Amino acid sequence: MRPLLDAAARSEDEHIDRNGPLPWPSAPGVLIGAVQEAGLTGRGGANFPTWRKLARAAVTDRPVVIANAAEGEPASSKDKVLLSHCPHLVLDGLQLAAEAVGASRVYLYGPKGTVVPKRKSDRYPIVHVQAPDTFTAGESSAVMAAVAGRPARPTDRSREDMLVQNVETLARIAQIARYGPRWFRQHDSFLATVSGAVKRPGVYEVPKNPEVRQLLDLADAIEPTKAVLVGGYHGTWLRPHDIVDDPGAGVAIALHTNESGLTKTTEIVRYLASQSTRQCGPCRFGLPALAEAMTRRQWPQVRRLVELVDGRGACHHPDGTARLVRSALAAFGEERR
Numbered sequence: 331m332r333p334l335l336d337a338a339a340r341s342e343d344e345h346i347d348r349n350g351p352l353p354w355p356s357a358p359g360v361l362i363g364a365v366q367e368a369g370l371t372g373r374g375g376a377n378f379p380t381w382r383k384l385a386r387a388a389v390t391d392r393p394v395v396i397a398n399a400a401e402g403e404p405a406s407s408k409d410k411v412l413l414s415h416c417p418h419l420v421l422d423g424l425q426l427a428a429e430a431v432g433a434s435r436v437y438l439y440g441p442k443g444t445v446v447p448k449r450k451s452d453r454y455p456i457v458h459v460q461a462p463d464t465f466t467a468g469e470s471s472a473v474m475a476a477v478a479g480r481p482a483r484p485t486d487r488s489r490e491d492m493l494v495q496n497v498e499t500l501a502r503i504a505q506i507a508r509y510g511p512r513w514f515r516q517h518d519s520f521l522a523t524v525s526g527a528v529k530r531p532g533v534y535e536v537p538k539n540p541e542v543r544q545l546l547d548l549a550d551a552i553e554p555t556k557a558v559l560v561g562g563y564h565g566t567w568l569r570p571h572d573i574v575d576d577p578g579a580g581v582a583i584a585l586h587t588n589e590s591g592l593t594k595t596t597e598i599v600r601y602l603a604s605q606s607t608r609q610c611g612p613c614r615f616g617l618p619a620l621a622e623a624m625t626r627r628q629w630p631q632v633r634r635l636v637e638l639v640d641g642r643g644a645c646h647h648p649d650g651t652a653r654l655v656r657s658a659l660a661a662f663g664e665e666r667r
């Protein structure tokens with residue numbers, strides 16, 4: 331069952347043949363109610379109920395709606411795959427969301443090279459804004475800043491007049507509008523990117539909440555698997571005995587037993603430290619010091635720095651880095667001896 335990727339169509343005509351015309355809602359509020367009934371949550375990582383965001387935007391005066399295709403997470407490529415396979419579903423969802431909230435303008439924010447087809451049927455013209463190739467460029471306040479013409483850096487101010495939705499969330503909205511909430515609850519699925527020690531890395535569409543084991547089997551893990559990083563660079567390391575019934579995440583990176591989990595984590599932390607926007611103390615000073623302490627294998631110092639940076643930035647970049655390091659220390663205890 332691949333309700334999203336099997337709806338793939340490159341041209342607008344092929345898309346309409348396969349999926350039917352865009353069903354504009356009959357009255358304001360109909361779409362938001364359907365999205366609520368469907369139980370759709372955001373696919374950009376935070377899992378926030380989508381209808382709540384739509385409802386809040388709908389009571390704002392002529393908000394701006396932004397499709398977020400930045401996909402700054404290096405271990406994820408599901409948004410890229412989605413846009414190349416099903417661009418029209420994303421555009422349908424964007425148009426429907428814009429209509430539902432009474433948008434004034436509509437943007438698509440994506441990395442260089444993002445190509446989205448021009449269409450006959452759209453009510454709202456779509457303005458493209460280029461996302462820089464950085465880890466934090468897709469964080470919602472960075473997206474809002476970029477669309478407002480400022481550098482794409484997270485800020486501590488979230489704008490009430492802008493609605494940011496991940497492109498996969500928008501494609502799901504288009505399916506809810508076409509087939510209804512009941513269909514969606516039965517066909518809700520999940521796009522997951524699997525990489526690392528696997529023979530078939532790539533993007534897989536799987537039923538919602540798949541087990542991590544299922545993702546490893548699909549991608550043909552190179553056994554024996556030592557651990558899996560679930561949730562991407564801000565995620566959590568799980569050892570095989572922990573992954574039995576752990577709900578899956580959009581990103582899974584497999585590690586083979588002949589690799590070092592602490593070395594892999596140190597590489598990721600060095601990358602994350604380089605990706606801070608250098609606006610807040612925990613990122614400017616804490617993350618480089620953390621990367622350095624990990625490189626030198628100074629574990630008491632690593633523990634101290636993790637506590638120092640956690641929860642102290644304008645965005646969740648330090649928190650996500652702290653979560654990753656804490657989980658590495660717990661998962662790879664034997665490597666520290």
Ligand SMILES: Cc1cc2nc3c(=O)[nH]c(=O)nc-3n(C[C@H](O)[C@H](O)[C@H](O)COP(=O)(O)O)c2cc1C
Binds near residue numbers: 374398647
């Ligand atoms: C550091 C950081 C980076 C993020 N990068 C992305 C991204 O590249 N794409 C994305 O859709 N959401 C990203 N997010 C999540 C967004 O802030 C936001 O929650 C999401 O775009 C909202 O869309 P959704 O409700 O449809 O998931 C990031 C969050 C953080 C903290």
Ligand code: SF4
Binds near residue numbers: 466485610642646
């Ligand atoms: S916490 Fe870090 S990434 Fe986030 S805004 Fe501050 S400096 Fe930038």
